[in-house]
Amino acid sequence: MVSNGVVPNVVSYNNMILAYCRVENMDKAYSIFSEMLEMGLKPNVITYSILMDGYFKNGDAEHALDMFDKMVAKKISPTDYTINTIINGLCRVGRSSEARDKLWSFVEEGFVPMRLTYNSIIDGFVKEGDVNSAQAVYSEMCDNGLSPNVVTYTSLICGFCKNKRMDLALKMQNEMKQKGLEPDVISYSVLIDGFSKTQDMESACRLFSELLEVGLCPNTAVYNSMISGFRNISNMEAALDMHKKMTNEGIPCDLQAYTTLIDGLLKEGKLLIASDLYLEMLSKGIVPDLIAFSVLINGLCRKGQLENACKILDEMDRKCITPNVLIYNTLIAGHFKEGNLQEAFRLHNEMLDRGLVPDDTTYDILVNGKVRGEKFVPGALVA
Numbered sequence: 001m002v003s004n005g006v007v008p009n010v011v012s013y014n015n016m017i018l019a020y021c022r023v024e025n026m027d028k029a030y031s032i033f034s035e036m037l038e039m040g041l042k043p044n045v046i047t048y049s050i051l052m053d054g055y056f057k058n059g060d061a062e063h064a065l066d067m068f069d070k071m072v073a074k075k076i077s078p079t080d081y082t083i084n085t086i087i088n089g090l091c092r093v094g095r096s097s098e099a100r101d102k103l104w105s106f107v108e109e110g111f112v113p114m115r116l117t118y119n120s121i122i123d124g125f126v127k128e129g130d131v132n133s134a135q136a137v138y139s140e141m142c143d144n145g146l147s148p149n150v151v152t153y154t155s156l157i158c159g160f161c162k163n164k165r166m167d168l169a170l171k172m173q174n175e176m177k178q179k180g181l182e183p184d185v186i187s188y189s190v191l192i193d194g195f196s197k198t199q200d201m202e203s204a205c206r207l208f209s210e211l212l213e214v215g216l217c218p219n220t221a222v223y224n225s226m227i228s229g230f231r232n233i234s235n236m237e238a239a240l241d242m243h244k245k246m247t248n249e250g251i252p253c254d255l256q257a258y259t260t261l262i263d264g265l266l267k268e269g270k271l272l273i274a275s276d277l278y279l280e281m282l283s284k285g286i287v288p289d290l291i292a293f294s295v296l297i298n299g300l301c302r303k304g305q306l307e308n309a310c311k312i313l314d315e316m317d318r319k320c321i322t323p324n325v326l327i328y329n330t331l332i333a334g335h336f337k338e339g340n341l342q343e344a345f346r347l348h349n350e351m352l353d354r355g356l357v358p359d360d361t362t363y364d365i366l367v368n369g370k371v372r373g374e375k376f377v378p379g380a381l382v383a
Helices: 008-021 026-038 045-057 061-073 079-093 096-108 115-127 129-142 149-162 167-178 184-198 201-212 220-234 236-248 255-267 271-283 290-302 306-318 325-337 340-355 360-368
Strands: none
Touching: 008 026, 008 045, 008 184, 008 236, 026 045, 045 061, 045 079, 061 079, 061 167, 079 096, 079 115, 079 149, 079 201, 096 115, 096 129, 115 129, 115 149, 115 290, 149 167, 149 184, 167 184, 184 201, 184 220, 201 220, 220 236, 220 255, 255 290, 271 290, 290 325, 325 340, 340 360
């Protein structure tokens, strides 16, 4: 444009700033903003709103609020979009109380909150674990004549589930239905996850069946919750059945699902099935992470499969994944239990060479022959 003599206008610069914000290059976005000023162009409310949103999404609330102050100093009035950007942005960075205070000040200046505004604050408080404040904002929303939608209820249900108040979570779902709102997959997913984590698989199964009855398709998150729930109550037969249903329905089985299944199977000593699932996972191009490797090594060591556990450690090295202290403690404990003290101390030295700092558990094993308070080697080893 410039080389052809076409002078960029405010819209052109706004689009360039937006593009850099979307690729999270805020330095370049601000550089374009500065260039705009040098060209004698006056940024508008859209310009400032784009930059504020970009900074908030990068977790930089201070620069975002600074852009708002600069905009106000130029006597540019914020739009509803601008205000919602600030409210949502503050909640995104864990400053929901500040967002609520800002909302009240904006209301005093004539801003009329919308459902989106309240949903942002409710969700923010829920993510911060403050479900009481989330409820207070919900009540304020209703008092102001705004009807909650599925997003509102799902946030509150999530908050109650996190606090293990499953009675209130179900109450919210029932209230949602009474108001003619149909729960979506996300709503069911949150509830199923809540019941799975409280080991109430009867209620989780009931909701899973209800989800199917209303014509919704369980997603990966739903299946992961069910698989994890069954693993937690040591019902691997049901967990494997969920995996089978998942595969038959064409729902992608991700790393989390495979890790959970392998962990449960190893705990029950079903090494062959666990090995088959691990190979199946690799065949799908799913790369194990530190958690998956920890599960494998811990499970193998627990069953005395130290040679195979060491092979997993070698595989981690090939994939350039550095083992953590927990993995080394597991291996050291395994060798110590088998009486292979030389290998246990070699692993301890290897830890140090990698720059890892042994913790109390490491020395409990090496010095006292204990793991989690249980002595597994007769006598104590004197350092």
